[in-house]
Each structure stands twice: as C-alpha cells, then as structure tokens.
Amino acid sequence: MEKEAAPSLSRIILPVPRELCASCRMCCRFTDPDRAPWASRADRAPDFPEIFSAPRPLPLLPLPVAPSDPPLWSCSALGSDGLGCDLWGGHPADCRIYPLLVVFREGAFRIVLDPDCPFSSREGLSFFRHHAERFLAEEWSLLTSDQIRAVRSVAEREDRPHFQEILLLPPPSAPRRGSPLS
Numbered sequence: 062m063e064k065e066a067a068p069s070l071s072r073i074i075l076p077v078p079r080e081l082c083a084s085c086r087m088c089c090r091f092t093d094p095d096r097a098p099w100a101s102r103a104d105r106a107p108d109f110p111e112i113f114s115a116p117r118p119l120p121l122l123p124l125p126v127a128p129s130d131p132p133l134w135s136c137s138a139l140g141s142d143g144l145g146c147d148l149w150g151g152h153p154a155d156c157r158i159y160p161l162l163v164v165f166r167e168g169a170f171r172i173v174l175d176p177d178c179p180f181s182s183r184e185g186l187s188f189f190r191h192h193a194e195r196f197l198a199e200e201w202s203l204l205t206s207d208q209i210r211a212v213r214s215v216a217e218r219e220d221r222p223h224f225q226e227i228l229l230l231p232p233p234s235a236p237r238r239g240s241p242l243s
Contacts, residue, residue, distance in 0.1 A: 067116040072112075073196045074150065077180045085179050088159060089136040089146070094121050097136065098215035099153040111155045112200050119148075139142075156240045158196055161189060161227060164220035165213050169232070172196065173224035185228065193228040201230060 082088060098104050099115045110187075113208055121134035128160035138147040146152050155162065172193040174181050204212075 062215065072150070072152075072157060073167050073192055073200065075159065075161065075180070075192055077159075077178075078183075081146075081179045081183070082113060082206070082211055087178060088156070089139045090124070091121060091134045092131050092134075092136050095218060097134075098155060098212075098219075100136070109211045110204050112204075113212060115153050116148060129186060136225050154196070154200065161196070161213065163201075163216050163222065165216035166220050166223065166226075170209070170213075170216060170230035171226050172228040172230065173220070174227050175224055176221075189227050197228065229236075 094100060098109070098113055100119055100121045115138070119137050122137050124133040124135050126133050136146075138152065138168060139145075140147055146156065158172075161172050161180045162173040164173050166173075168178050174186075176182070
C-alpha cells in the first residue's frame with residue numbers, strides 16, 4: 062500500500078463536524094464532474110496549483126441512481142463509509158476550505174460561503190472570514206499569476222448566485238514566476 066505524504070502544517074482545514082457530513086452527504090458528490098477541479102482529466106492545465114490538486118490522480122466514480130435522476134459521481138478518495146476522506150489533510154483546497162469556495166465574479170476572485178452546507182449556519186461570518194483571511198495569507202498569496210490564471214476557469218464555473226461573499230481576494234502582486242493576468 063502506498064503511503065501518503067504528510068500534509069503541510071500550514072494548510073487550512075475547516076473543522077466541519079463528522080455528524081454534519083453524515084446528515085448531509087453533499088460534499089464529495091457531483092452532478093457535474095466539471096465542478097471537481099482536482100478530478101483526473103486530460104484537459105487540466107499542467108500548471109494547476111498544487112494546493113488545488115490532489116496528491117494522486119482522483120477519478121470520479123459514477124454512483125447508482127434511479128433512471129429518472131440525473132447522473133451522480135463521487136470522489137474516489139471518499140472512504141468506504143461514504144464520509145471520510147482517504148487523503149485527509151492532503152486533500153485539495155476546494156475540499157479543505159469547504160463550505161468556503163474560491164470563485165471569479167465581476168472581474169475578481171472572491172471567497173464565498175455556500176449556504177447549502179449545514180456547517181455554514183453553525184458558525185458566524187467572523188469564523189468564516191477568519192479562515193478565508195488565513196487561506197489568503199498562507200496559501201493564495203503564494204500562488205504565481207500563471208497558477209492563479211489556471212484557477213480562473215474553474216472559479217468562473219464554481220459560482221452560484223446564492224453564494225455569500227466573505228472576502229475579495231486582491232489581484233496578484235508583481236508576478237513572481239508567471240505573467241500578469243489578462
């Protein structure tokens with residue numbers, strides 16, 4: 062059995078209680094496979110940032126549904142109990158910060174809160190703002206302009222009108238290794 066690398070200590074992980082996952086089962090399941098930016102696919106940009114990537118290829122697995130229901134896929138790292146993540150601590154940023162999401166809205170990146178997640182109503186906005194600010198300072202701010210550009214196409218698809226804005230992300234400063242966003 063392959064041993065997973067130890068997660069970075071600076072990675073932000075929101076403390077979503079396991080019992081909420083047991084009651085909801087929204088996370089790690091997708092009606093649209095394109096909403097899982099870390100899932101294995103050939104068309105992903107090669108410079109997709111490590112923080113938004115899985116440490117190993119993660120295909121989405123089709124789930125059985127009634128013939129009248131839309132197709133449904135689950136993450137292949139979802140544990141056999143349907144709750145735990147086999148990559149815990151090393152899972153992609155989208156998973157680690159959910160119900161916060163990085164979206165691209167009105168010409169800028171923003172961190173928003175998904176009110177559909179039961180955890181979003183368990184904590185106040187200051188809790189989510191604190192974690193969004195930590196993500197900005199400890200992870201987002203380290204990305205190059207090219208890496209941020211690679212996230213943009215996913216962040217544009219990720220937004221929903223009912224998501225609540227938590228934090229406007231500043232444009233990348235002087236490029237470190239990439240080029241400015243266009």
